[in-house]
Amino acid sequence: MNAEKVIFSFIVVLALTLNFGFFIGEMVDPTHHNIYELFATIFVNFLATGLKLGDRTQVGAVLLSTSLVANLQLIAAAAVWGYVVNFSGTGLTTENMSMIVSLAGGALIANVISVVMLVTETLMSRR
Amino acid sequence: MSASQLDRVSFIVLRHMRTPLIILVCVYAICILGMVLMPGLPDANGNTTYMSFFHAYYFLAYTATTTGFGELPGEFSNEQRMWAVVCLYISVVTWLYAVGKIISLVKNPHLQSAIEEARFARAVKRKSRDFYIVCGFGDTGSLLIRGLDDAGLSAVVLEADAERIKALELRDYKSKVLGLCADATVPRFLLDAGIERTNCVGMLVLTSNEEVNLKIAVATRLLRPDLKIICRSTSLVNEHEILAIGGDIHVVDPFSIFASYLSMIIYNPTMHTLNEWISGAVGVRLDRNICPVYGKWILCGYGRMGRVVYKKLMSKNIDVTVIEPSVDNISKISEHAILGRANTETLERAGIDEAVGIVAGTNNDTFNLNMLHTANQMNPQLFSIVRQNNHQDEILFEKANVDYIMQPSLVIARIVLFSITAPLLKAFFGHLRELFIQDRNALADIMARLEREVGGEKPLIKSIVINHSSTKAVCQHLFLDRDVKLADLYRDPANRDEFLKAVPMVHKRRGVLTILPPADLKLHLGDELLFCMKKQDKHLFMASLNNQYTLEYLITGKEPARGSLFRWLERKGFA
Numbered sequence: 175m176n177a178e179k180v181i182f183s184f185i186v187v188l189a190l191t192l193n194f195g196f197f198i199g200e201m202v203d204p205t206h207h208n209i210y211e212l213f214a215t216i217f218v219n220f221l222a223t224g225l226k227l228g229d230r231t232q233v234g235a236v237l238l239s240t241s242l243v244a245n246l247q248l249i250a251a252a253a254v255w256g257y258v259v260n261f262s263g264t265g266l267t268t269e270n271m272s273m274i275v276s277l278a279g280g281a282l283i284a285n286v287i288s289v290v291m292l293v294t295e296t297l298m299s300r301r
Numbered sequence: 302m303s304a305s306q307l308d309r310v311s312f313i314v315l316r317h318m319r320t321p322l323i324i325l326v327c328v329y330a331i332c333i334l335g336m337v338l339m340p341g342l343p344d345a346n347g348n349t350t351y352m353s354f355f356h357a358y359y360f361l362a363y364t365a366t367t368t369g370f371g372e373l374p375g376e377f378s379n380e381q382r383m384w385a386v387v388c389l390y391i392s393v394v395t396w397l398y399a400v401g402k403i404i405s406l407v408k409n410p411h412l413q414s415a416i417e418e419a420r421f422a423r424a425v426k427r428k429s430r431d432f433y434i435v436c437g438f439g440d441t442g443s444l445l446i447r448g449l450d451d452a453g454l455s456a457v458v459l460e461a462d463a464e465r466i467k468a469l470e471l472r473d474y475k476s477k478v479l480g481l482c483a484d485a486t487v488p489r490f491l492l493d494a495g496i497e498r499t500n501c502v503g504m505l506v507l508t509s510n511e512e513v514n515l516k517i518a519v520a521t522r523l524l525r526p527d528l529k530i531i532c533r534s535t536s537l538v539n540e541h542e543i544l545a546i547g548g549d550i551h552v553v554d555p556f557s558i559f560a561s562y563l564s565m566i567i568y569n570p571t572m573h574t575l576n577e578w579i580s581g582a583v584g585v586r587l588d589r590n591i592c593p594v595y596g597k598w599i600l601c602g603y604g605r606m607g608r609v610v611y612k613k614l615m616s617k618n619i620d621v622t623v624i625e626p627s628v629d630n631i632s633k634i635s636e637h638a639i640l641g642r643a644n645t646e647t648l649e650r651a652g653i654d655e656a657v658g659i660v661a662g663t664n665n666d667t668f669n670l671n672m673l674h675t676a677n678q679m680n681p682q683l684f685s686i687v688r689q690n691n692h693q694d695e696i697l698f699e700k701a702n703v704d705y706i707m708q709p710s711l712v713i714a715r716i717v718l719f720s721i722t723a724p725l726l727k728a729f730f731g732h733l734r735e736l737f738i739q740d741r742n743a744l745a746d747i748m749a750r751l752e753r754e755v756g757g758e759k760p761l762i763k764s765i766v767i768n769h770s771s772t773k774a775v776c777q778h779l780f781l782d783r784d785v786k787l788a789d790l791y792r793d794p795a796n797r798d799e800f801l802k803a804v805p806m807v808h809k810r811r812g813v814l815t816i817l818p819p820a821d822l823k824l825h826l827g828d829e830l831l832f833c834m835k836k837q838d839k840h841l842f843m844a845s846l847n848n849q850y851t852l853e854y855l856i857t858g859k860e861p862a863r864g865s866l867f868r869w870l871e872r873k874g875f876a
Contacts, residue, residue, distance in 0.1 A: 178867040226864060234863060299794060
């Protein structure tokens with residue numbers, strides 16, 4: 175067992191699980207999507223990106239790019255949330271909520287790819 | 302496409318289309334002008350109207366091509382209708398004439414071959430991978446291309462027989478093999494095949510015509526002084542002439558190679574089995590016990606190949622009796638020869654009862670099969686070796702009760718293939734041949750090692766060079782001044798105390814060859830290595846050589862940190 179492997183896998187899987195937790199629920203219902211969960215998802219995703227930096231293999235490069243995609247989508251979701259509540263004043267209408275959740279859904283896919291690659295690589299090395 | 306080819310195609314098209322084009326232009330001009338001049342129906346003010354040039358052209362366009370939309374843009378006057386009839390007949394006939402010309406042009410064989418050539422040259426030009434030019438797509442050529450394709454190498458083919466090129470197009474190769482039906486002795490076709498391109502890495506001349514082979518080899522050397530040439534030749538005179546061309550040139554003589562293979566089965570079956578095993582012949586394993594068949598042999602056929610076999614066997618002190626129908630051929634060896642075709646009577650005289658084996662080596666498959674059948678009836682204990690000349694007769698030979706079938710085309714294809722994919726293999730076999738004479742126990746040890754550490758059927762022969770493109774991770778380690786030992790390369794990535802099923806056969810550094818290099822040999826940049834390994838292990842092996850983390854684990858036994866953060870922590874001594 176190797177400390178890097180444990181921490182790395184923990185963070186990557188946590189990023190996925192938090193993202194899923196935020197995404198699940200009635201799409202247009204703001205009470206089903208907790209803002210603190212979105213915050214945690216963004217934080218853990220950034221952490222995962224940081225851990226992925228510096229791996230010089232091909233797999234490492236793809237892992238990093240999936241993380242970047244997830245970050246981009248989640249930031250966009252957070253930006254929409256902030257804008258509709260604080261600036262435009264429309265609040266969390268059904269249209270706005272569905273936009274936020276669908277952006278988080280895209281990030282979820284990127285996180286799934288990341289975890290699948292992590293598992294595959296671990297199985298391939300057979301150690 | 303070069304300028305000359307484009308010129309050729311456009312020249313043929315223009316020359317054929319000149320007359321119909323001129324006639325068409327004239328007819329259109331007359332018809333349009335007539336239509337414009339014909340007075341039409343009067344307009345609302347009673348003035349005679351005339352058709353514009355545009356409308357006249359429009360009318361003619363649909364009339365001449367027999368589309369016939371009717372009277373457009375408005376109703377015609379009788380004068381216009383009269384002229385329309387004239388237009389219709391002459392323009393339709395002219396159109397039919399022009400179309401007929403176009404069809405005959407498309408069917409013109411010269412144009413077709415010019416287009417084929419241009420298309421081939423363009424496709425070759427687009428090739429980005431290294432490729433070989435193969436001249437001659439006979440039995441040997443097609444087996445060789447199959448082998449090259451399996452090894453992931455690319456080739457283009459020049460073949461004079463149109464039927465063979467059609468056969469090439471129907472093969473299911475992994476990557477498309479380009480072929481052109483052309484006489485390779487014409488230098489222009491060699492240029493089409495990309496001989497001057499830097500990614501053309503070799504010329505394989507395999508036609509069955511000696512003169513042609515020589516000519517291609519000479520032309521190749523003049524066009525590309527540095528190119529590797531492998532040339533087939535069956536006569537000694539020709540061979541000397543080809544070798545005199547100089548540069549990186551190799552001659553393969555199917556008869557002498559075939560004869561050495563054949564004699565190897567008889568006096569050195571161990572080596573022959575190893576050879577077959579490395580070549581990946583079906584059902585060949587190293588763990589079978591093979592004994593040489595010593596005793597009296599009968600050789601049927603004393604032509605070009607029979608002569609070489611006879612000489613080889615005689616030099617190994619094997620008793621041979623020849624059966625040959627031509628008097629001239631056997632005049633020099635009359636005490637060891639019997640005149641006549643191989644039949645019950647001649648086989649009897651050759652002493653088939655006390656013979657241990659028979660070689661049916663004529664260049665006629667029917668004779669070979671027939672004489673084996675006769676011989677087997679007379680002495681069922683015989684060890685029989687037969688020469689199969691035609692690849693298509695495979696089914697018959699499999700049914701015949703034969704101990705060993707040899708195909709010259711297959712043997713040549715293998716030799717050429719190995720000289721391309723694994724040039725170090727020759728040195729390995731040279732070493733084994735020496736051992737066979739000096740120390741047979743050492744030879745047996747090598748066989749045992751290959752069986753123990755690789756084993757099974759159809760091993761993979763893999764050449765690697767320690768450089769940036771093929772073994773990135775190894776180079777990175779060498780740059781950091783860390784030692785990489787030979788054994789580290791083929792440790793099992795799942796458990797470094799175990800090894801992959803692989804044996805390093807030859808190591809080459811600055812021209813110095815080491816056969817079966819020791820496991821603790823320290824590798825340098827630019828070293829060449831030849832491995833014999835199980836096919837399944839190839840991907841793991843190549844992955845270890847290119848993934849620095851896996852390689853570091855194999856060398857040190859420790860899993861290195863991958864991310865920058867953990868590397869930093871590791872340096873600080875935290876993890």
